[in-house]
Each structure stands twice: as structure tokens, then as C-alpha cells.
Amino acid sequence: MDDFEKREHDKQALIKGEVQDDVDRKLLELSALFEISQLLNSSLNLTSIVDNILLSPMGRMMINKGIFLLHRGDDQYEIFTLKGLARDLIGKKIALSELPLKPFLIEELKDSQYPWLSFFTQFDIKLFVPIMLRNDVLGLVAFGKKLIGKNYIESEIEFLSSIANIAATSIQNGIVFEELRSVNARLDKKIQELNTLFDIGKELNATLESGKIARLLSYGLMGEMMLNKFVIFVRRHDTVQTLEKRSFPNMDIGETSLELLFKITQPYTLEDAETNKLNSELSGHDVMAVVPMLSQDRTKGILLLGQRISKKTYTKEELDFLYTLGNQAMISLENAWLFEDSLERKRLEEELLVARNIQIGLLPEFFPDLETFEVYGVNISSKQVGGDYFDVIKVDAENYIVAIADVSGKGIPASLLMSNVQASLLALSTEVKAFDQLVAKVNNIIHANTTSDKFITFFGGILNIKDRTFTYVNAGHNPPYWVKADRSLQTLDKGGLLLGLMPDVPYEFETIRLQPNEKIVMFTDGVTEAMNEKEEQFEEPRLEKLLQTHSGLSAKECTEFIAQAVKDFEGNAPQSDDITVVVIKTLK
The missing domain is CATH 3.60.40.10 (PPM-type phosphatase domain)
Structure with missing residues (x-):
């Protein structure tokens, strides 16, 4: 074999070797993608799905940091989970305007056009991979640098893009599952509230003693809302009186403010209320929410609620529950005032x-x-x-x-x-x-x-x-x-x-x-x-x-x-x- 033939032979062998290496790499990637696909499809838990999306490539490519951002509508994205960064970032919402819809390196974009880049550069994030399903952005995966110090190459970005494509359906299923679970939780809470209202309602209807009704209402507030700071005002014989008071020793509301309170017909929190003299006075007493107690479409009582033991704010659903509970109690109170008599007292003697x-x-x-x-x-x-x-x-x-x-x-x-x-x-x-x-x-x-x-x-x-x-x-x-x-x-x-x-x-x-x-x-x-x-x-x-x-x-x-x-x-x-x-x- 002459020199020319030998060089040609070596050249062909080198090309075949490179092709074989490329085939082997592709096979490894396909195998890895298959395993990741199995992992993603084995769960409906969104947290588990997202963890696999981050951990699998981070382990394979030796990446030091990863962030998953969930799309929350419009330009809003929420940090759902992360690896290699402080967990207090979880839950933070970021506006990502004009987000590119394909994988991109942060160095390819200009800060002037994408002001949100500065948030990620402070954590040394290098690469972004959008997760899309039928032209809708579900989320965004962001990765830090590789521990070996090398830059991301095209084949690695393609591999991460493939993971994102595979993960899209799993993420969508996980989001739907989370929404269903959230709906079920709200339904369970509603059922619990209805059961509580039913149980307390039975107790309220079973007594004509105003003191017991007041205590039942108080225990309902304390038991259901984890609340030990409240005042109950009621109007009886055109006189406003304090029915029950807990941990508000110096609650002194002026007569004019009391009259304004009894004109309120819907519950509200002070946080969401308009600024006026009445609400300013209530805020000065550390009142967090106001719930009217109605009977025959007229406000006959008022619940002033302080801060809860858990420090949580009052949700609309909770205010609706308290509104219904207060109305039940008010009707029972009026019945008690009407029907308490000597015969009942004698029966109890x-x-x-x-x-x-x-x-x-x-x-x-x-x-x-x-x-x-x-x-x-x-x-x-x-x-x-x-x-x-x-x-x-x-x-x-x-x-x-x-x-x-x-x-x-x-x-x-x-x-x-x-x-x-x-x-x-x-x-x-x-x-x-x-x-x-x-x-x-x-x-x-x-x-x-x-x-x-x-x-x-x-x-x-x-x-x-x-x-x-x-x-x-x-x-x-x-x-x-x-x-x-x-x-x-x-x-x-x-x-x-x-x-x-x-x-x-x-x-x-x-x-x-x-x-x-x-x-x-x-x-x-x-x-x-x-x-x-x-x-x-x-x-x-x-x-x-x-x-x-x-x-x-x-x-x-x-x-x-x-x-x-x-x-x-x-x-x-x-x-x-x-x-x-x-x-x-x-x-x-």
C-alpha cells in the first residue's frame, strides 16, 4: 500500500470513528432522555416533576445551580423551586417581558432590552430554556455555570431543549393536578365550614339563653379562626352593648363610629378598605376585619376581629364563613331575647x-x-x-x-x-x-x-x-x-x-x-x-x-x-x- 492509499485509509478510519462517537453520544442522550421521560411520567406531583427536570441535567453536566420558574400569566413568573441557591427566593415573582421562546445564553442578550437579566446575573445564571406546549409558555428553566468551567456547547443546549420538550406535557399534567388538588382542598374546607355551621347552628337553635349563644359564637371564632382577640357589639332595645370581648381591654369606640358600624352590611378587612375616619379609628384599636351580623336584612350586631394567633390575614372565604356564622348567631340572639322566660328557668332549676x-x-x-x-x-x-x-x-x-x-x-x-x-x-x-x-x-x-x-x-x-x-x-x-x-x-x-x-x-x-x-x-x-x-x-x-x-x-x-x-x-x-x-x- 503506497503512502496515498495509506493516508486515505487513515482518513476514512478517522471519519468512521468520529461518526461512531457521534452515534454513541446520541444513543447515550436518547437513553438518558428515555430515563428522564419515564421519571417525569411516573408522577403527577409538580414538585417531583420539576426536581427531576433540574437534577437530571445538573448531575449529568455538573451544573452548580438551577432555577425553575412557573408561568403565572401575562409576563409574571414565579420561582417554584431551585437548587444551589437560598430557598427564601422560592415564591418570588418576576416580570419577564419579551422573553425569547427558544433556549438562550444570558450573554447573548442586552441588559437594556431585558431589564430582568440583572436579577439572574447576580446569581451567575448562564443558560435559559423555555418550556412550551402548543405555543404556550409553561415555565422556564435557568442553569448556572458548569463546575468544570467549560461553556455550554450546542449539543448540550439541544439536549436540555429535548428535556424541556419531553417535560412540557408532564408539567401541564402536574399543573392541572395541583389545581385539582387546590380545588379539592377548598371544597374540603367548604364542607368543613358547612359542617361547623351546621353543628353550631344546631347548638344555637337548641338554646334560648343569650349568654350561651354568645359563648358559642366566641368559641366558633376562636376554634375556626384561631382567634383570641375580638369584640362583639349588638343592638338591643336601641342600645348598643358589648356582648363579648376578648383581649381588647381598652376598646372605646365613639357613639358616632358605632352608628356608622351598624350601617355596614358586608364584611371587609381593614387592609382592603378605603381610608376614612371610621376605619382609621378601628385601625388604631388594632382591628383587622369587620363582620356585620344581620337579621331581617338589618345590621343588628358587629364583629370586630383582631390579629389571629397564626398572624394570617382573613381571606374572602373566611369572611363569608364568619358572615354566615354571625347572621346565624344574631337570629338566635333575637329569638333568645324574645323567648327567655320563667318557665325555661324553672325547668333548669x-x-x-x-x-x-x-x-x-x-x-x-x-x-x-x-x-x-x-x-x-x-x-x-x-x-x-x-x-x-x-x-x-x-x-x-x-x-x-x-x-x-x-x-x-x-x-x-x-x-x-x-x-x-x-x-x-x-x-x-x-x-x-x-x-x-x-x-x-x-x-x-x-x-x-x-x-x-x-x-x-x-x-x-x-x-x-x-x-x-x-x-x-x-x-x-x-x-x-x-x-x-x-x-x-x-x-x-x-x-x-x-x-x-x-x-x-x-x-x-x-x-x-x-x-x-x-x-x-x-x-x-x-x-x-x-x-x-x-x-x-x-x-x-x-x-x-x-x-x-x-x-x-x-x-x-x-x-x-x-x-x-x-x-x-x-x-x-x-x-x-x-x-x-x-x-x-x-x-x-
Whole structure:
């Protein structure tokens, strides 16, 4: 073979080798695309699909960063997920105007024409691959640089484009699946709300007692909205009165503003409302939403809602739910005002007598004689026995549990639920050392043994007579007052949700150290919500003034003084709820 033939032979061999290498590469790419296609088609979960779109090429090409942006309409794109970057970018929306509809390198575009490029250049993004289905852009995949330092070559861009084409249908299916799941979730929530409205509606229709209706409405607000800050105003006999108030101690709305409130016929949030004098005043009181309560197409009540425990805003669906709940409650209230009579009260007398005997049996017969502390409590029962409870339980020589609670409802069911609370405290007092864990266990016991409409507001703590400390938890109860030696007041509000609402709820605790002549004053809503003949409530400011001006009283004197002050305030008006007060005082 001469030299020419040898060169030709070598040339042909080289070409065949290159062709074979190209064929081998194509086969590998096809194999990889087949595997990726199988992965993408094996799931309807959009997150799983997108993760595979990012991770497969990033692993194959050793790419350091990846971003998937989901098209949200018009020029808006949302960062759905990412790899190799801070996760706080997820959810960020970016306007991508004049987006090229084919793969492109960022260096090919000019910042002046595409102002959004600067966002991606700060994260060293190099390549973009649109994901399209039938000329519609579903999303955009963006990749950083390769770890080996080389630029993207045409075959790699084609490979990534092929992945995008394969993924388009899977992404579309995933989006549809997510939308269906979202719709199902909303439907489930609607069904839950309807069931709740049905259950509460049955309770509302089953009673002609306005106090119980108010509590049912309150527990509906707290249970469904995770809300413990609200005020309920109602109009009765042309007079606006406060039906229920939680954590709004200084809510003082002028008469003109009240009249404007009762002209509102649709619920709204302050965030979305127009700026006017009324809404400015409400915002100054930290009101987040306003919900009217209608009866016969007239506004007869108003719900003013504060911030939720979860800090979430109120959605339109939630406002609609509250609007329906409020209207149901308003109709029941009007029926209660019309039909409450002596016959109904007489029918309840026997049951209430039994309930009172149970309640009396649960209250402590005597109080411990301590060298450094005085503990004393009093309960004045109303004719309609409520669910008030308090106790002092000796744990050991140095520690005592002091607790107060208010059970939803009245009569025997409320008294039996009180006995449940006491039995749980007694059983767990020597077993569980951390008081927040003890309260969590009591909550689980109450939740497991009661129906969904039964709740308990609870406050209690461990009094260590040696260290002079009080470690407490507040589970949705009226915050007690810590009356300090300088007569200043501090509310004790660390804790969590009321008992029985849901299982496995964590509770916060706080430990305070008591100085000589300081007090902790616990009470139920029968004190602050006691009403006189003018249908005015006793309220927190009046109680605060009493505590500050009579700070030198002993624990026994203080409880009896508060109870008598409430009775004097009520005058000839009937007592509508139990009056319960418990005081701890440091002696020396």
C-alpha cells in the first residue's frame, strides 16, 4: 500500500470513528432522555416533576445551580423551586417581558432590552430554556455555570431543549393536578365550614339563653379562626352593648363610629378598605376585619376581629364563613331575647342544683397554711351554674399547683367536664414535672373525651414557696394580673390555645419571681363581664383600678373585696355567670 492509499485509509478510519462517537453520544442522550421521560411520567406531583427536570441535567453536566420558574400569566413568573441557591427566593415573582421562546445564553442578550437579566446575573445564571406546549409558555428553566468551567456547547443546549420538550406535557399534567388538588382542598374546607355551621347552628337553635349563644359564637371564632382577640357589639332595645370581648381591654369606640358600624352590611378587612375616619379609628384599636351580623336584612350586631394567633390575614372565604356564622348567631340572639322566660328557668332549676353540688364538691374545702404565701379563692355561683373551677393542689413540700378554669356550657355537662379537669390535674401533678407538658397532656385528655363544641379556658401554674417563683401557662383564659410592689400591673398571657380545641398543641410557659407584698389575681369572665341594670359591663379597667388602689389587702380580703365590688356593681340586675376569684400573695 503506497503512502496515498495509506493516508486515505487513515482518513476514512478517522471519519468512521468520529461518526461512531457521534452515534454513541446520541444513543447515550436518547437513553438518558428515555430515563428522564419515564421519571417525569411516573408522577403527577409538580414538585417531583420539576426536581427531576433540574437534577437530571445538573448531575449529568455538573451544573452548580438551577432555577425553575412557573408561568403565572401575562409576563409574571414565579420561582417554584431551585437548587444551589437560598430557598427564601422560592415564591418570588418576576416580570419577564419579551422573553425569547427558544433556549438562550444570558450573554447573548442586552441588559437594556431585558431589564430582568440583572436579577439572574447576580446569581451567575448562564443558560435559559423555555418550556412550551402548543405555543404556550409553561415555565422556564435557568442553569448556572458548569463546575468544570467549560461553556455550554450546542449539543448540550439541544439536549436540555429535548428535556424541556419531553417535560412540557408532564408539567401541564402536574399543573392541572395541583389545581385539582387546590380545588379539592377548598371544597374540603367548604364542607368543613358547612359542617361547623351546621353543628353550631344546631347548638344555637337548641338554646334560648343569650349568654350561651354568645359563648358559642366566641368559641366558633376562636376554634375556626384561631382567634383570641375580638369584640362583639349588638343592638338591643336601641342600645348598643358589648356582648363579648376578648383581649381588647381598652376598646372605646365613639357613639358616632358605632352608628356608622351598624350601617355596614358586608364584611371587609381593614387592609382592603378605603381610608376614612371610621376605619382609621378601628385601625388604631388594632382591628383587622369587620363582620356585620344581620337579621331581617338589618345590621343588628358587629364583629370586630383582631390579629389571629397564626398572624394570617382573613381571606374572602373566611369572611363569608364568619358572615354566615354571625347572621346565624344574631337570629338566635333575637329569638333568645324574645323567648327567655320563667318557665325555661324553672325547668333548669333541678339540673342546675345537681350541677352546683358537683361544682361545690370540686372546689377546695380549705387552703394551705404557708409561711411565705397566702392563697385564697372564692366562687359565687349564679342561678344558672356555669363551668367555673379553681383548685390548689399540693405537689410536694415546696410546690403547689394553683389553677382556675371556665368550662363552656352550663349545668351537669359543664360540671362533669370540670371534674375531668380536676382529675387530670390530680393524676398528672406528681408524674409530669414541666407544667407546660402537664397542660399539654390535660389538653389531650379533654380533647379525647369531649365533643367538638366543648372547650375550656384555663390558667394555672406551679407555685414554688422556697424560690418564690410561679411558673404558669395561660390556655385562652382571661389574663390574670401580677400586682407588683410598686402597684404596677402586668398581665400573664403566655400559653396557647384553650383546652380541648385540638390535640398535641404546644404551650408556652413563663416563670416569674414574686417579691414581698406582691399578688397574682386570677378571675373568670364572670367578674369582668358582670352587668348592671344599665347593661354595662364591669370590665378590666374597673378591676385594674381596684387592684391598684387596694394593693395592701390580704389574699382573702382581696378575693372577697373583688367579689363584693362586682355584686355592688350589678345592683338589682341578675347575676348571669359564676364569679370566681383566686389570689396568691407573698407575705415576706
